[in-house]
Amino acid sequence: MPDSRIFILVSIVVGVFIVNIWNHRKKLRKLREEITRGWGKQKKVKYSEDELESISSYFRNTKESKGFYIDDITWNDLNMNEVFSRINNTQSSVGEEFLYNKLREPLFEEDQLRNMDGIIKYFEEKAKEREDVAFNLAKLGKDRGACASDFFNQKWTHANKSIYYRVLGLIPLISIGLSFVNPLAILVFFASIAANTLIHVLRFKETEFQMRRLNYIVSMIQCANGILKLDLGLKNYFNPAREALSNLKSIKKSGFSFPQGMIEMDIFMEYTKMFFLTDVIKLEKINNTIGKNQQSLKILYEFLGYIDSLISVASYRKSLNCxxxxxxxxxxxxxxAFKEIYHPLITNPVSNSCDIHKSILVTGSNASGKSTFLKTIAINSILAQTIYTCLAREYESSYFKTYTSMALKDDLMGNESYYIVEIKSLKRIIESIDNSISSLCFIDEILRGTNTVERISASSEVLDSIAKSNCLCVSATHDVELTRILRNVFENYHFQEEIIEDEIIFDYKLYPGRAETRNAIKLLSIMGYSSEIVSKAENRAKSFLDRGVWNEIS
Structure with a gap:
């Protein structure tokens, strides 16, 4: 009878073990299938504010050490979070944090861009190698609360208590041995496991969030080790990572389990860890190793982020028609200069071509495509110098620092009007211009927050100052007066429309010269305003355009 019970117990344990292995392999197989299925597919995920806070952590942690980066106004004007979402096909948190940072940090050296493109091209062409790397990154996975970059971007002040915890962890074992000599030693055993359990609980409660990050760092090290073992044609890029990994090898097999839905064996192991402080000792070991090797951790983080982000760029290129x-x-x-450039977030976009050697003013009716055109060029100027990819048939340009002043809002919390917000935004562009690298700025409806006379006079002087500096300016406006005042400094382009059977039709194509059509007055007619109001409004507008003076109403 006892033998049959032992057999049943062993069978259950073996059965659970086999099921766990089968489920694990099934999960890994599904992971590979998802990687293959997701390659070259369009991605567009809406991130919450908390998720974006985590995704942007590497950028924020390293922002102070950067030279030029895409500032918040430009990033928000261009809806770059959505552009990031469209490009992001990364497998790990490290990868998406690095990709986000890459989109905010344009490069100004051809060698850096070409080296990056070489790796992207490698992963475009080598499907098996790409999937093997992506599989390792997918096992690392995404934990947006980990923010691993915090560990190598802060001053490390951790005190080493590992010897203290090792001694406490040995006391239960020693007391068990001594109990064979002196039975009272068993009291020391119970007192020590009670004390160690309390230390374990308090230590882990104090460092629960930190442990989550440490767990992810251990997984990063294991992931890097897996990728470096692969037979890839990129070994020259891997040497710094190999050296960094050797400095961190002592924590390669470490890690912490977080008990959820445990079976009996798991519960037994958890109590063992508490009684003998094994996880607390492990925590100290990882902390000490990281504290001594922050630079090595940074190298590994950037290695994984770089590889993951470039595979994502390769997938993004695959998803594009052009x-x-x-x-x-x-x-x-x-x-x-560009041919057939288009916007990355618009379904069935209309492309445009232009050769810009001096600043340009873009005029046109409401909803004719002016703002979208500005955003299209601005986004592509950023993509050119970050992921070496432009959504166009051809794209050629100088290296630029890109700024925008477009989708501004009143600052109610700061008690600032729209006009104050806008002139501050424009001032930051003017102050950023220098002779080292040309600026490329995009301004939509300049100084719209003030009266007509002061808007025209101030706008013309601000735009003239920008255009005559080391900056190429693309500005959209409804103020046709500016097209005449600035015609010696800016070239004029426009968008136009047709009215067919009381419906306004836009072709969203760019044309040379200033806009000559107006749809605001025509819309009055379409919406049922009297013919007298419409006719008088048209005559008044024509008179002003011909003479430059408004007629008085008697």
């Missing part, structure tokens, strides 16, 4: 690699140069300043 893209080109930009031709960028330092020789010509303030030059930008």
């Amino acid at each position: 893209y080109t690699k930009p031709v960028l140069n330092h020789k010509q300043s303030k030059q930008l």
Whole structure:
């Protein structure tokens, strides 16, 4: 009878073990299938504010050490969080944090861009190698609360208590041995496990969030080890990572389990960890190793992030119907030319072409495509110098620092009107211009927050100052007066429309010259305003355009 019970117990344990292995392999197989299925597919995920806070952590942690980066106004004007979401096909938190940072940190050296493109091209062409790397990254996975970059971007002040915890962890074992000599030693055993359990609970409650990060760091090290074992044609890029990994190898097999839905064996192991402080000792070991090797951790983090983000870029390119690699140069300043450029977030977008050697003013009716055109160029100028990819048939330009002043709002918390917010936004552009690298700025409806006379006079002087500096300016406006005042400084382009059977039709194509059509007055007629109001409004507008003076109403 006892033998049959032992057999049943062993069978249950073996059965549970086999089921766990089968489920694990099934999960890994599903992971590979998802990687294969997701390659080259369009991605568009809406992130919460908390998720974006986590995704942007690496950028924020390293922002102070950067030279130029895409500032918050420009990033928000261009809906770059949505552009990031469209490109993001990363498998790990490290990858998406690094990709986010990459989109905010344009490069200004051709060698850096070409080296990056070489890796992207490698992963485009080598499907098996790409999937093997992505599989390792997918096992690392995403834990957006981990924010692993915090560990190598802060001063490390951890005190080493490992010897103290090791001694406490040995006392229960020693007391058990001594109990064979002196039975009273069993009291020491119970007192020590009670004390160690309390230390375990308090220590882990104090460092619960930190442990989550440490767990992810251990997984990062294991992931890097797995990728570096692969037979890839990129070994020259891997040498710094190999050296960093060797400095962190002592924590490669460490990690912490968080008990959820445990079976009996798991419960037994958890109590063992508490009684003998094994996880607390492990925590100290990881903390001490990281404290001594923050630079190595940074190298590994950036290695994984770089690889994951570039596989994501390769997948993004695969998803596009049309893209080109930009031709960028330092020789010509303030030059930008493109053919059939389009916006990355618009379904069935209309493309446009232009050769810009001096600043331009874009006029046109409401909803004709002016703002979208500005955003299209601005986004592509950023993509050119960050992921070496432009959504166009051809794209050639100087290296630029890109700024925008477009989708501004009143600052109610700061008690600032729209006009104050806008002139501050414009001032930041003016103050950023220098002779080292040309700026490329996009301004939509300049100074719309004030009266007509002061708007025209101030706008013309601000735009003139920007255009005559080391900056190429693309500005959209409804103020046709500016097209005349600035015609010696800016080239004029416009968007236009047709009215067919009381319906306004836009083709969203760019044309040379200033806009000559107006739909605001025509819309009055379409919406049922009297013919007298419409006719008088048209005559008044025509008179002003011909003479430059408004007629008085008698």
